[in-house]
């Protein structure tokens with residue numbers, strides 16, 4: 072096969088723009104913008120040595136291609152992030168609980184939660200979860216979700232759900248194992264409000280199944296609960312003891328949230344604002 076015509080075609084491919092010029096020193100085409108060569112001289116040995124100038128990419132073309140690759144990479148990152156958020160954090164209220172919205176009323180607690188995200192690699196490797204406990208309205212769900220949202224921002228799949236929701240799902244599912252396996256795909260699982268689900272032997276059995284699968288997956292779990300810590304340590308029934316023992320083992324960091332209910336405070340502020348608005 073005669074390859075010379077192909078080489079000639081390649082060599083004459085038009086990569087010249089208006090500002091480009093032939094450099095007299097080497098006779099090659101140069102870019103008018105970045106002044107680096109757009110041609111290189113290549114020797115071919117095809118029954119005798121022949122030299123041809125062939126097109127190459129100049130510095131600015133190379134940079135443009137690099138920038139295009141970077142933009143495509145960022146877009147892909149954003150697309151995956153949106154997908155993880157949609158799949159894992161389905162409650163719109165949970166999406167609003169972010170470190171950006173944190174009022175840092177308790178700075179030490181806020182810092183611990185932020186550090187959990189910063190040290191995620193170690194937390195994940197050592198399977199360290201958090202148990203947020205305390206009375207209603209103290210910000211347990213807020214910080215659990217802020218952590219999950221911050222991880223999703225880094226394209227780390229995290230899910231926020233609750234036992235009532237999981238129990239509904241498990242009850243209506245054709246294949247319960249599929250649901251359990253689905254949870255295992257999330258690198259962080261947040262289960263909000265342990266203890267609000269209906270208290271039945273069936274529910275306890277399902278909950279144990281979820282927690283046990285999480286323990287076996289070796290992936291971190293964050294739990295929030297209004298139950299007092301003493302009840303988690305010394306539950307009334309054997310069935311609950313099995314569940315709580317597993318949770319305490321998976322969530323060695325127990326953060327007690329104290330203070331008045333922020334919900335009550337928010338409601339008072341809202342009432343005052345509404346009054347002002349309506350009184351004109």
Ligand SMILES: Nc1ncnc2c1ncn2[C@@H]1O[C@H](COP(=O)(O)OP(=O)(O)O)[C@@H](O)[C@H]1O
Pocket residue numbers: 172173174175176206207208209210211212213214295328333334337
């Ligand atoms: N750190 C915080 N910064 C700003 N708002 C907060 C913070 N923690 C809680 N809130 C607000 O207080 C309310 C109650 O918080 P929540 O996390 O739902 O409490 P809990 O889960 O302990 O019952 C929510 O409306 C939430 O927006």
Ligand SMILES: [Mg+2]
Pocket residue numbers: 211212213263264295
């Ligand atoms: Mg809550």
